[in-house]
Amino acid sequence: MSELPQHALPSYLDPNALGPWGVYLEQVDRVSPYLGKLSKWVETLKRPKRALIVDIPIQLDNGNIAHFEGYRVQHNTSRGPGKGGVRFHQDVTLSEVMALSAWMSVKSAAVNLPFGGAKGGVRIDPHNYSLAELERITRRYTSEIGAIIGPNKDIPAPDVNTNAQTMAWMMDTYSMNEGATTTGVVTGKPVSLGGSLGRVEATGRGVFVVGCEAARDAGIPIEGARIAIQGFGNVGGTAARLFYDAGAKVIAVQDHTGCVHNANGLDVLTLTKHVEETGGVAGWPEAEALDPNQFWTLETEILIPAALESQINEHNANLVKARIVVEGANGPTTPEADDILTSNGTLIVPDVIANAGGVTVSYFEWVQDFSSFYWTETEINHRLESMMRTAYAAISATAQKHKVSLRTAAFIVACTRILEARQVRGLYP
Numbered sequence: 001m002s003e004l005p006q007h008a009l010p011s012y013l014d015p016n017a018l019g020p021w022g023v024y025l026e027q028v029d030r031v032s033p034y035l036g037k038l039s040k041w042v043e044t045l046k047r048p049k050r051a052l053i054v055d056i057p058i059q060l061d062n063g064n065i066a067h068f069e070g071y072r073v074q075h076n077t078s079r080g081p082g083k084g085g086v087r088f089h090q091d092v093t094l095s096e097v098m099a100l101s102a103w104m105s106v107k108s109a110a111v112n113l114p115f116g117g118a119k120g121g122v123r124i125d126p127h128n129y130s131l132a133e134l135e136r137i138t139r140r141y142t143s144e145i146g147a148i149i150g151p152n153k154d155i156p157a158p159d160v161n162t163n164a165q166t167m168a169w170m171m172d173t174y175s176m177n178e179g180a181t182t183t184g185v186v187t188g189k190p191v192s193l194g195g196s197l198g199r200v201e202a203t204g205r206g207v208f209v210v211g212c213e214a215a216r217d218a219g220i221p222i223e224g225a226r227i228a229i230q231g232f233g234n235v236g237g238t239a240a241r242l243f244y245d246a247g248a249k250v251i252a253v254q255d256h257t258g259c260v261h262n263a264n265g266l267d268v269l270t271l272t273k274h275v276e277e278t279g280g281v282a283g284w285p286e287a288e289a290l291d292p293n294q295f296w297t298l299e300t301e302i303l304i305p306a307a308l309e310s311q312i313n314e315h316n317a318n319l320v321k322a323r324i325v326v327e328g329a330n331g332p333t334t335p336e337a338d339d340i341l342t343s344n345g346t347l348i349v350p351d352v353i354a355n356a357g358g359v360t361v362s363y364f365e366w367v368q369d370f371s372s373f374y375w376t377e378t379e380i381n382h383r384l385e386s387m388m389r390t391a392y393a394a395i396s397a398t399a400q401k402h403k404v405s406l407r408t409a410a411f412i413v414a415c416t417r418i419l420e421a422r423q424v425r426g427l428y429p
């Protein structure tokens with residue numbers, strides 16, 4: 001029998017992997033040269049610490065039995081318990097959850113939160129199931145992963161197609177199994193159950209804060225700055241309102257229903273009302289409709305993709321005229337587009353820092369649950385802004401020192417923190 005090389009990866013970690021895990025591995029390879037002596041530990045970043053696949057059988061409302069596949073991956077816990085959302089989506093795969101868990105390790109470390117990275121998923125299109133069925137799926141999934149989650153082990157949160165109600169079911173199921181009410185096992189809970197004030201707006205607020213920092217570095221005043229935003233949901237909608245309140249001109253908003261544009265600036269407050277009433281920006285009478293492809297070509301100071309992944313890609317990156325791109329969404333810029341934008345002189349504030357406001361307030365929620373002492377919304381916003389500014393400053397300084405992009409700098413800062421913790425803890429046994 002031939003021997004495997006010493007560092008052979010487990011079979012499920014194909015080093016030539018495509019898709020999100022492959023992208024992540026490439027990002028780690030780009031950072032390795034900057035890790036100095038810590039690079040001896042870099043293999044630790046290329047494999048998840050723990051990956052659990054579970055079967056979730058439930059009884060459907062019609063009496064039939066259905067099985068779903070669920071995952072929980074803890075990529076790294078060197079700096080603290082795992083942290084990351086649970087996604088319900090029909091296309092979720094182990095490989096995708098691995099990549100998302102790894103990006104959570106990077107995000108937590110980039111903002112200097114005492115967390116590692118984790119992520120969960122269930123392969124299901126939740127739109128095809130009743131609320132009662134979703135509750136049974138959530139509870140069985142929680143029980144199946146119960147052995148590896150906990151306030152000191154791994155703390156799930158909402159992600160695509162899961163919400164505060166999902167977290168309430170998870171918290172209740174975990175608490176029932178433990179025989180003790182354990183609010184700190186998940187974040188993103190309803191406020192009535194130990195959730196944090198300010199959590200709903202946290203990601204958009206973080207986008208605004210780091211967007212302002214980047215604009216200052218680029219010599220762009222926020223007052224009068226032209227902003228285009230893709231996505232007018234939780235992240236994009238909040239960021240739009242905060243920039244609007246600060247005197248910027250939000251000149252275009254695109255969502256799944258269409259795109260609205262006014263070179264003199266949109267009234268974000270009445271647009272928000274229209275979206276609440278109709279479900280999207282299309283048909284808003286106070287602005288002209290714009291071909292969604294034209295959206296990317298607008299002359300702006302700041303472009304905020306806050307909807308889906310891979311929206312700025314090799315097909316449209318050359319058309320982008322924004323001076324700064326602030327990544328509200330996760331992975332909105334493909335690696336090819338990243339290179340094009342950078343060579344065109346566009347400053348990209350990467351997702352791992354730009355949208356880290358959500359996990360930062362999740363951290364505050366976890367801390368508040370531990371102490372059973374709850375902070376005011378003003379306190380939360382103040383602490384969030386301060387942590388985001390500090391994180392941005394550290395990453396910006398690293399970018400200047402090594403003459404690299406903010407994305408590479410964020411990875412350098414984060415991977416250094418993770419591997420320093422790994423090294424000082426040492427290997428057991």
Ligand code: NAD
Pocket residue numbers: 203230231232233234235236254255256257280306307308309328329330355356358359
């Ligand atoms: P959301 O569901 O509240 O809003 C999504 C928005 O995207 C909606 O306005 C929708 O119309 C728009 N959209 C959907 N498909 C589109 C398409 N094909 N073209 C244009 N627009 C489209 O979601 P959200 O919570 O605002 O999340 C947006 C992004 O931010 C996601 O990538 C998410 O992973 C990321 N993110 C969210 C949080 C958070 O706390 N909510 C934290 C970190 C990252």
